[in-house]
Amino acid sequence: xxxxxxxxxxxxxxxxxxxxxxxxxxxxxxxxxxxxxxxxxxxxxxxxxxxxxxxxxxxxxxxxxxxxxxxxxxxxxxxxxxxxxxxxxxxxxxxxxxxxxxxxxxxxxxxxxxxxxxxxxxxxxxxxxxxxxxxxxxxxxxxxxxxxxxxxxxxxxxxxxxxxxxxxxxxxxxxxxxxxxxxxxxxxxxxxxxxxxxxxxxxxxxxxxxxxxxxxxxxxxxxxxxxxxxxxxxxxxxxxxxxxxxxxxxxxxxxxxxxxxxxxxxxxxxxxxxxxxxxxxxxxxxxxxxxxxxxxxxxxxxxxxxxxxxxxxxxxxxxxxxxxxxxxxxxxxxxxxxxxxxxxxxxxxxxxxxxxxxxxxxxxxxxxxxxxxxxxxxxxxxxxxxxxxxxxxxxxxxxxxxxxxxxxxxxxxxxxxxxxxxxxxxxxxxxxxxxxxxxxxxxxxxxxxxxxxxxxxxxxxxxxxxxxxxxxxxxxxxxxxxxxxxxxxxxxxxxxxxxxxxxxxxxxxxxxxxxxxxxxxxxxxxxxxxxxxxxxxxxxxxxxxxxxxxxxxxxx
Amino acid sequence: xxxxxxxxxxxxxxxxxxxxxxxxxxxxxxxxxxxxxxxxxxxxxxxxxxxxxxxxxxxxxxxxxxxxxxxxxxxxxxxxxxxxxxxxxxxxxxxxxxxxxxxxxxxxxxxxxxxxxxxxxxxxxxxxxxxxxxxxxxxxxxxxxxxxxxxxxxxxxxxxxxxxxxxxxxxxxxxxxxxxxxxxxxxxxxxxxxxxxxxxxxxxxxxxxxxxxxxxxxxxxxxxxxxxxxxxxxxxxxxxxxxxxxxxxxxxxxxxxxxxxxxxxxxxxxxxxxxxxxxxxxxxxxxxxxxx
Ligand SMILES: [Cu+2]
Ligand SMILES: [Cu+2]
Numbered sequence: 114x115x116x117x118x119x120x121x122x123x124x125x126x127x128x129x130x131x132x133x134x135x136x137x138x139x140x141x142x143x144x145x146x147x148x149x150x151x152x153x154x155x156x157x158x159x160x161x162x163x164x165x166x167x168x169x170x171x172x173x174x175x176x177x178x179x180x181x182x183x184x185x186x187x188x189x190x191x192x193x194x195x196x197x198x199x200x201x202x203x204x205x206x207x208x209x210x211x212x213x214x215x216x217x218x219x220x221x222x223x224x225x226x227x228x229x230x231x232x233x234x235x236x237x238x239x240x241x242x243x244x245x246x247x248x249x250x251x252x253x254x255x256x257x258x259x260x261x262x263x264x265x266x267x268x269x270x271x272x273x274x275x276x277x278x279x280x281x282x283x284x285x286x287x288x289x290x291x292x293x294x295x296x297x298x299x300x301x302x303x304x305x306x307x308x309x310x311x312x313x314x315x316x317x318x319x320x321x322x323x324x325x326x327x328x329x330x331x332x333x334x335x336x337x338x339x340x341x342x343x344x345x346x347x348x349x350x351x352x353x354x355x356x357x358x359x360x361x362x363x364x365x366x367x368x369x370x371x372x373x374x375x376x377x378x379x380x381x382x383x384x385x386x387x388x389x390x391x392x393x394x395x396x397x398x399x400x401x402x403x404x405x406x407x408x409x410x411x412x413x414x415x416x417x418x419x420x421x422x423x424x425x426x427x428x429x430x431x432x433x434x435x436x437x438x439x440x441x442x443x444x445x446x447x448x449x450x451x452x453x454x455x456x457x458x459x460x461x462x463x464x465x466x467x468x469x470x471x472x473x474x475x476x477x478x479x480x481x482x483x484x485x486x487x488x489x490x491x492x493x494x495x496x497x498x499x500x501x502x503x504x505x506x507x508x509x510x511x512x513x514x515x516x517x518x519x520x521x522x523x524x525x526x527x528x529x530x531x532x533x534x535x536x537x538x539x540x541x542x543x544x545x546x547x548x549x550x551x552x553x554x555x556x557x558x559x560x561x562x563x564x565x566x567x568x569x570x571x572x573x574x575x576x577x578x579x580x581x582x583x584x585x586x587x588x589x590x591x592x593x594x595x596x597x598x599x600x601x602x603x604x605x606x607x608x609x610x611x612x613x614x615x616x617x618x619x620x621x622x623x624x625x626x627x628x629x630x631x632x633x634x635x636x637x638x639x640x641x642x643x644x645x646x647x648x649x650x651x652x653x654x655x656x657x658x659x660x661x662x663x664x665x666x667x668x669x
Numbered sequence: 670x671x672x673x674x675x676x677x678x679x680x681x682x683x684x685x686x687x688x689x690x691x692x693x694x695x696x697x698x699x700x701x702x703x704x705x706x707x708x709x710x711x712x713x714x715x716x717x718x719x720x721x722x723x724x725x726x727x728x729x730x731x732x733x734x735x736x737x738x739x740x741x742x743x744x745x746x747x748x749x750x751x752x753x754x755x756x757x758x759x760x761x762x763x764x765x766x767x768x769x770x771x772x773x774x775x776x777x778x779x780x781x782x783x784x785x786x787x788x789x790x791x792x793x794x795x796x797x798x799x800x801x802x803x804x805x806x807x808x809x810x811x812x813x814x815x816x817x818x819x820x821x822x823x824x825x826x827x828x829x830x831x832x833x834x835x836x837x838x839x840x841x842x843x844x845x846x847x848x849x850x851x852x853x854x855x856x857x858x859x860x861x862x863x864x865x866x867x868x869x870x871x872x873x874x875x876x877x878x879x880x881x882x883x884x885x886x887x888x889x890x891x892x893x894x895x896x897x898x899x900x901x902x903x904x905x906x907x908x909x910x911x912x913x914x915x916x917x918x919x920x921x922x923x924x925x926x927x928x929x930x931x932x933x934x935x936x937x938x939x940x941x942x943x944x945x946x947x948x949x950x951x952x953x954x955x956x957x958x959x960x961x
């Protein structure tokens with residue numbers, strides 16, 4: 114395929130860049146290679162993080178601390194959180210799909226800064242290895258992914274410092290990526306392509322990248338100060354030396370609440386690409402979708418203290434953050450109703466990509482409802498730092514984002530590899546994941562309401578049965594990765610050929626071969642002004658009356 | 670409509686919470702029921718809509734056509750912007766009201782803390798002897814706290830000094846236990862004993878790292894942060910023993926950092942207090958009280 118390139122285009126790079134599968138182990142500048150590097154690396158860390166989760170769920174089968182050492186347990190839960198957030202979800206929904214898709218969507222041949230892009234990726238494996246290795250060498254961090262001082266100042270210093278170093282590297286990677294996405298979307302658009310003609314994922318990544326660029330440096334600065342406290346015995350966050358532990362929490366959550374949107378907004382964008390294709394309908398309400406993304410970005414930056422309702426925040430602050438937080442439900446609600454309206458009246462293919470997307474809607478709506486409840490101070494005071502919160506955010510990041518990652522894998526795999534995934538295996542994977550996930554996390558809401566705090570290795574024996582149910586769910590989730598792995602590996606070699614455009618989609622990544630050539634299109638980049646131009650003219654089905662009534666009953 | 674009925678039924682009949690044993694627990698449970706009903710209605714509504722769409726509009730075998738090309742509908746979009754906005758506004762105001770009744774908003778009476786219409790509302794009713802809510806305000810408030818140099822950080826319902834007749838207990842949280850010091854008898858207990866119907870004022874301090882004092886049956890939780898003495902007041906209402914749980918990760922034995930709060934009937938409480946006075950158990954208690 115590369116033979117088709119005009120020999121003058123780039124004569125030096127091809128000789129330096131390896132060909133074939135070796136590209137994926139190299140410092141490649143091709144955004145598609147980098148995207149897949151992110152994806153595969155992310156999945157490796159997903160399995161590591163999953164194994165850590167498995168250890169937690171095994172420990173919690175019995176109410177005694179009997180499976181892991183107590184400090185090992187805290188290391189495991191810290192690593193689980195850190196790996197899943199910084200090495201799996203953020204790199205995959207941003208780095209993997211962003212790098213693969215954004216240049217296609219803006220009609221560019223690569224990202225704005227290909228070299229920075231490669232650097233951003235290559236920061237991840239060393240950071241990840243460093244983090245995991247800290248467990249074997251000096252003992253990993255034990256203070257949770259939140260690393261609240263003074264606990265993080267009193268737990269073994271080596272593990273904590275390595276943790277900080279690793280998160281700093283990952284944060285740097287994330288910032289480089291964010292800058293690149295902003296520049297690519299704003300400056301690399303093909304002439305003639307307007308902002309309001311971009312596929313929704315571009316808007317999602319633009320919003321996300323602004324959050325990344327604004328919030329991540331704050332985390333970085335905070336962690337540097339924390340490392341001073343540990344290594345140089347400064348007293349920024351150490352009350353014993355006149356510091357203030359709550360200031361750390363403010364700074365930490367100033368990043369880590371937006372981090373939720375850094376993990377979730379790209380998923381919103383991906384779903385907005387997948388649903389129209391498999392429902393054969395235009396994306397409903399493009400303009401309101403764009404504005405709701407911008408609304409979420411803005412609100413996402415001013416709600417951080419809802420994580421601190423029990424940590425001696427002044428009451429006016431509690432009130433403000435309650436209201437701001439609850440109002441995120443408005444732009445988010447718009448998106449969900451628009452997706453439902455996208456499905457309404459379509460010709461929906463119930464394939465794996467669609468099933469995972471719909472399960473995402475169900476889980477996220479559920480997690481959103483518990484989220485609005487958690488935003489209410491009096492409600493939060495009871496369930497803060499309990500399993501209710503654990504259940505809530507797993508519904509958001511696993512039931513939401515990770516389900517979208519799976520949906521995206523089924524949707525774009527044909528483009529990545531040129532071969533189709535097996536549908537039956539896909540549906541088996543979906544069924545197992547869906548049942549396992551809900552079995553694992555739904556009961557945890559009850560646990561939290563009734564008195565089980567999070568991050569414990571031992572608990573009141575009255576919670577044993579429900580914890581065991583939850584662990585069975587986790588086991589199902591572990592099993593569900595088998596059909597996925599088998600499917601992905603087997604189909605890469607034996608799957609039926611996909612052709613350029615198996616889904617009959619309109620967005621630009623499908624208007625080239627599968628997998629695409631090095632500079633994306635052999636000819637000029639196509640100008641796609643209607644990325645969602647599906648559908649037959651209106652009037653064949655009387656839609657308005659029916660949908661309005663139906664929606665009315667659901668909303669009242 | 671059916672949906673609303675189902676939602677109401679679920680809210681009334683599905684009990685997700687432990688028993689309510691303090692005066693603010695019933696308020697909490699009210700809020701919970703309201704949220705539960707609204708949440709159930711919304712969730713089932715959206716789930717129903719989704720499932721209906723998936724079945725009704727699924728692609729038939731061999732049909733390669735497209736759906737209808739509807740790109741949007743401004744009225745509908747405005748409608749479903751309004752629905753969550755109204756729900757959220759209602760929930761927000763309602764939960765504010767609940768929080769106010771729990772006593773959480775008291776310091777809003779401070780003129781510096783003006784914050785929209787809601788603050789005005791409580792400014793009219795708020796007592797003046799509230800605790801200092803923050804650095805700026807601390808100077809303006811005639812503090813009623815003993816030893817006014819120590820800034821006290823509020824928990825819920827905390828207005829120190831205002832609650833005459835409250836049972837004071839000094840709580841020290843450390844890895845990995847809570848210690849309860851009773852100034853009235855000058856002794857230390859590993860369990861919290863309180864009297865049903867009498868307000869309790871916990872003056873909390875942490876020795877080493879952050880802990881959180883949580884009694885699920887009281888629906889109360891307060892972080893105990895080193896360097897920030899915190900006051901938490903509540904009124905237990907129902908006799909019995911309930912767990913005290915540390916809710917903030919504080920180290921390897923965090924999960925084991927549990928204790929018990931025993932709510933006595935009034936007579937039994939006095940008896941318990943007498944029993945534990947240093948005069949009665951001289952040796953053990955006085956030895957311990959040195960650490961208090
Ligand atoms: Cu948050
Ligand atoms: Cu503790």
